[in-house]
Amino acid sequence: MVKVVKMKIREIGILCCLLIALTVTSLAQTSWVETSGIAPIDNITPQQARQQALKSARQLAIEQVCGIKIQAETMVKEQILAGDFIHAISNGEIIGEEILKEEVLIEQADSRLAPNLTYKVSIKAKVRKMAGDPDPNFRIDLQLNRTAFQDGDELVISVKSSMDCYINVINITADDQAILLFPNKFSKDNAVKAGATFQIPSEQSKASGIALKVGRIPGHKTDSEIIKVIATKTPLDMYSLLSLSGDFGEMGTVQTALKDLIMTISRVPMYQRAEAGAMYEISGP
Incomplete structure (x- = not known):
């Protein structure tokens, strides 16, 4: 604040992820896809894990539509840009988004140990291929x-x-x-x-x-x-x-x-x- x-x-x-990157609308191709992202709640707050899960879901959505592999170095640079706005990576951007489901997954292989918690977010995203370079x-x-x-x-x-x-x-x-x-x-x-x-x-x-x-x-x-x-x-x-x-x-x-x-x-x-x-x-x- x-x-x-x-x-x-x-x-x-903020939250943990999004940016404002847009393209020439008349030349764009859009598609709706559904993806999910997860993030372990390990030494971070549930809110931070949620944002990491959202980032992962968004990157998968763009990857599906644009047919590209998002490089790790790109994500390091763009992680501060993801969020509930528009997220653009490489030649794609998310211009619409709906949260379908959010849940905390609990895994406990040994009752003597603390359970492993993972935040999972499922989204429906409208992805647009970006025109030009x-x-x-x-x-x-x-x-x-x-x-x-x-x-x-x-x-x-x-x-x-x-x-x-x-x-x-x-x-x-x-x-x-x-x-x-x-x-x-x-x-x-x-x-x-x-x-x-x-x-x-x-x-x-x-x-x-x-x-x-x-x-x-x-x-x-x-x-x-x-x-x-x-x-x-x-x-x-x-x-x-x-x-x-x-x-x-x-x-x-x-x-x-x-x-x-x-x-x-x-x-x-x-x-x-x-x-x-x-x-x-x-x-x-």
């Missing part, structure tokens, strides 16, 4: 001032691009909310110069008393959260295009925001956009 000093902002949360020279470097926070710590987001571009920074919260952090009511110029580090909040904003401070959801010991950046070579201002309200763009639940995001980003060809994501955790005493 992130709170803005001086300006109130909904929390910056991304520009390998268009890269986004996203850095947070840390990856592990305590309640009340300040969050600072830094973005650097290999090309001149326009950025939109989205927050996927632990309570299933989507928030457009930037651009916003107070900072609307989202142009970034190649090689320059763009900071949110800016030094000017910080000097005026604005800060992003993290906090857990009440009752949670730990929350895992992500920041997602979408960069485009041509101007794209989601705050204005989506007619968002509030100091920051509160987009509603992930499911509510998904349709608007797809319609907005799908107009941008793959070679004109780049993405990055960063995950962090918030804990407390």
Whole structure:
């Protein structure tokens, strides 16, 4: 949960997996598939295991439709991008999803030992093959001032691009909310110069008393959260295009925001956009 000093902002949360990556709709081919994913509940919370199981189910769905093998190195990079939004890996993306069943599997071979618990999620996913290829020279470097926070710590987001571009920074919260952090009511110029580090909040904003401070959801010991950046070579201002309200763009639940995001980003060809994501955790005493 992130709170803005001086300006109130909904929390910056997540779950464990998803991203915002879209394609040219008119050239896309879509298919519905059903898959299941599992994850052991071993030294992690059931919520974290659920997100890992979802990630696995999504990757299998894309693999079935696109006929590709997702490499381990790709998943390491993309694990922070999976979630209840749109998950894109290689040449496929999930643009619709329904949770069919969730369950905790219990296996105990020896009554003297603790049982093994596994989280299983079954989904029905709509997968779209992505048209075109991304520009390998268009890269986004996203850095947070840390990856592990305590309640009340300040969050600072830094973005650097290999090309001149326009950025939109989205927050996927632990309570299933989507928030457009930037651009916003107070900072609307989202142009970034190649090689320059763009900071949110800016030094000017910080000097005026604005800060992003993290906090857990009440009752949670730990929350895992992500920041997602979408960069485009041509101007794209989601705050204005989506007619968002509030100091920051509160987009509603992930499911509510998904349709608007797809319609907005799908107009941008793959070679004109780049993405990055960063995950962090918030804990407390």
